[in-house]
Amino acid sequence: MTALIYGTLLILTAFLLQIIIWRIHLPKRQTVVLLFIFxxxxxxGPSILSHFAPGFNILGVGPPSxxxxxxxxxxxxxxxxxxYMITYSAIEADSPSLIMILMVHNAGVNGLPKDEMEKKLTNDLLILPRLKDLITDNMAVLNQERYVLTPKGIFLANLFxxxxxxLGLGKGG
Amino acid sequence: MEKLIFYMHILSPIIGLAFNVVTQILVCRYIKRKGLLQSVYLGFLGGICSIALIELWYYYATIPTMTESLCQFLLNLATFTVLGYCYFHFINLGETARRIRLVRELQEAGKGLSYDEITAKYGAPEIITKRLNRMLKNNQLILKNDRYIIAKPHLLFMAKLLVLLKILFLKKSSEHPHD
Known part of the structure; x- marks a missing residue:
């Protein structure tokens, strides 16, 4: 019970702090800042509660000891x-599937033809932002107009x- | 022995995750007729079973009160569920994430790729086709007179929820609000 109550309290505190910081200034590398906050x-958090608020309790349950x-x-x-980090990545970057669903929805009851999607969803919209992310996150560098992986990018590629x-699966994507 | 079961009880979400991963890999590799998603579900079920067994063993070995035992079980189940969600997304990243596909293409190329070379190997038409096929297969969309129509509202609901969260956190509804 202690872990559930105080774990939830810590997560809510971190979440509130994130909202405050994001309202003041949106960080360039959001995931890194999020990881740092959480x-x-x-x-x-648990040590501070135990040492500096010994009598503190929620629903009669004291902090972890x-x-x-x-x-x-x-x-x-x-x-x-x-x-939360994983879920937040869907907020940070637009998911093609969800953009497509919204496009179909906005087209109304008559639906949307595939070529309409292809006209709007271009490489510059779907690929370029993700390449920029790779550079921002130090996974790739742009060397003489060629994208080259850094050791961090190579590690990620090797992992997957x-x-x-x-799993015996193909390329994905 | 009592110490062992106590540690297993404390670490049961991690043990459950290990069972989840092993079961998922075995199903995905050796039972080909089960799809990737079904292997994830079966893996998750394997994890839950392992946690239930550990908690039962802990209960009979230490005889805690029923309330305490139930609270501990729920906490471990909640922690495992969240870890299982992370594992599902790890699998999903390899399956659908553009960034992962891009780093794999760049690694395969060795000396790097220009933007045009990248988009020739992996571009918008492939991304759109793959997703349309997935959504048709899962009955999220239907194709009628060469036009796509929403069949099930689940993805639409998620899309709208994400737009709300984007507005809350980023103060804009999309990465490209003017497109």
């Missing part, structure tokens, strides 16, 4: 943080190559 609060309560709280909050080979 992991800092997860790392120091034993090693196991800390471990459970961290496990829960780290899992929720990772899930390996995993998709394990």
């Amino acid at each position: 992991f800092t609060i997860i790392a120091v 034993t090693f196991y309560e800390f471990l459970q709280t961290w496990l829960f909050t780290v899992a929720v943080t990772l899930a 190559n390996f995993y998709r080979n394990v």
Whole structure:
């Protein structure tokens, strides 16, 4: 119960802090800043509560105090943080499927032909922003008008190559 | 023995995730008639079963109160569910993410690629066709007189929800609000 209550409290605190910071200034590398906010609060939050607010309790439950309560709280909050990071990436970047669904919806009851989608969804809209992301996240560099992977990008490619080979799957995308 | 079951109980979401991953890989590799999505569901089920067994073992080995036992089980189940969601998205990234496909294309090319070379290997027509096929297969869309029409509202609901969240966080409805 301790981990669930205080884990939720930590996540909500980090979420509120994110909204405040995002309202003041939208960071350029949003995921990195998000990770920093969430992991800092997860790392120091339980200790701060235990040491500086000894009488503090929610619904009669005090903050984590034993090693196991800390471990459970961290496990829960780290899992929720990772899930939130993944979900947030869909907010940060437009998903082609969701753009297409909205285009079909906006076309009304008569529907939308494929060539209408192809006219609007160009390479500059679907590919170029993701290439820019690779450069912003230091996964690739633009060298004499050629995109070249950095060690970080190579690591990511190897990770997914390996995993998709394990699953026996093709290129994806 | 009691210490072992206690640690297994504390770490049961991680053990559940391991069962989830192994089951998913085995189903995906060796039962080809099951699709990728079904292998993810079966993997998740495998994880839940392992957690339920650990929690039962813990309950009979330590005899905690029913309330305490139920709370612990729910917490571990919630943590595992969130970890399972992360794993599902990891699989999904490899399947649908443009960034992952781009880094794989760049790695395969070795000496890097120009923008035109990249879009020749992986461009908008392939992205659109793959997604349309997926949405037709999952009955999200139907094709009638060469025009696409929404069949199920689930994806549309998600799209609208994401637009609201974009407005909340980014103060704009899209990466390209003027397109």
